[in-house]
Amino acid sequence: xxxxxxxxxxxxxxxxxxxxxxxxxxxxxxxxxxxxxxxxxxxxxxxxxxxxxxxxxxxxxxxxxxxxxxxxxxxxxxxxxxxxxxxxxxxxxxxxxxxxxxxxxxxxxxxxxxxxxxxxxxxxxxxxxxxxxxxxxxxxxxxxxxxxxxxxxxxxxxxxxxxxxxxxxxxxxxxxxxxxxxxxxxxxxxxxxxxxxxxxxxxxxxxxxxxxxxxxxxxxxxxxxxxxxxxxxxxxxxxxxxxxx
Numbered sequence: 001x002x003x004x005x006x007x008x009x010x011x012x013x014x015x016x017x018x019x020x021x022x023x024x025x026x027x028x029x030x031x032x033x034x035x036x037x038x039x040x041x042x043x044x045x046x047x048x049x050x051x052x053x054x055x056x057x058x059x060x061x062x063x064x065x066x067x068x069x070x071x072x073x074x075x076x077x078x079x080x081x082x083x084x085x086x087x088x089x090x091x092x093x094x095x096x097x098x099x100x101x102x103x104x105x106x107x108x109x110x111x112x113x114x115x116x117x118x119x120x121x122x123x124x125x126x127x128x129x130x131x132x133x134x135x136x137x138x139x140x141x142x143x144x145x146x147x148x149x150x151x152x153x154x155x156x157x158x159x160x161x162x163x164x165x166x167x168x169x170x171x172x173x174x175x176x177x178x179x180x181x182x183x184x185x186x187x188x189x190x191x192x193x194x195x196x197x198x199x200x201x202x203x204x205x206x207x208x209x210x211x212x213x214x215x216x217x218x219x220x221x222x223x224x225x226x227x228x229x230x231x232x233x234x235x236x237x238x239x240x241x242x243x244x245x
Contacts, residue, residue: 009041013241017043020233025196026220028230031133032238033141035211039242042134043234047117048217050129051187053200054106055084055093056158057118057139058126061100061109063154085161085185088169090127097126110135112149113142127189136202136215144183144204144213159183162203172201173214175232176239181206188224196220199227201235212239 013030022028029044050057059081066073073081080096083089100106103120106129110118117135121128142148143158150158162183174182184203191198202215216234221227 009039009241013041013043013238016237016241020237022230023221023226026218026230028216028218028234029133030216030234030238031137032242033137033213034242035213041238041241045132047130047132048219049127049189049198050131051127051189051198051200052088053185053187053202054126054129056143056185056202057106058093058096058100059085059158060139060142060150061106062096063150063158064109064112065100067151067154082161086164087166093126094124097124114138133215133217137213140202140213140215171228172231173203173205173216173235176207176214176235177205178207188227196222197224197227199224199231201231205239207239212242214238
């Protein structure tokens with residue numbers, strides 16, 4: 001039986017995060033789930049801009065709409081989906097954002113997925129969707145878990161794209177994985193209002209032969225490289241908090 005969820009793992013993650021160097025003025029939050037045992041931990045409850053990690057959410061909403069209509073995604077939708085996830089193509093994300101009904105469509109799908117702390121971005125600004133690390137973990141359970149609004153074919157399709165991101169985007173939560181045992185989507189965005197970076201990463205990693213779902217959100221770093229270092233250190237801390245096996 002899975003271990004009951006308690007606050008003990010949150011405390012372990014807080015202690016692990018004490019060893020992570022967070023740049024002055026930056027923020028970071030994380031959530032992790034050990035799939036086999038049910039152990040989970042969350043660090044921080046603040047909301048962050050998603051940047052491109054919302055592309056997983058957009059595709060999940062599209063797949064849910066297709067399921068409801070009793071159809072497979074159309075060829076054009078699949079082409080946009082592949083570019084959106086594997087290459088992080090923004091034009092494809094915009095096309096699918098409109099296809100799902102923009103923020104209203106995203107929010108409707110998220111209510112069915114069980115997300116409670118996510119709000120779609122205004123107008124065409126999908127990258128300014130706001131979310132929490134805990135909500136990203138709920139979304140990852142919809143993508144990688146069997147107890148999901150998404151059918152097996154939809155989950156398999158989305159998982160496959162997340163294992164095929166292009167080489168220069170294979171950073172983030174993958175730093176906590178063994179070798180290439182990961183599936184992920186990253187997001188990065190320099191904010192024109194501050195000149196500082198939003199850097200996020202979500203996905204599944206395999207550690208000690210077992211799967212972990214991990215979400216790390218950050219903002220306020222001075223560069224993309226600094227943000228990546230923070231996200232990767234936080235991902236390793238998160239995985240350590242739920243233990244082995």
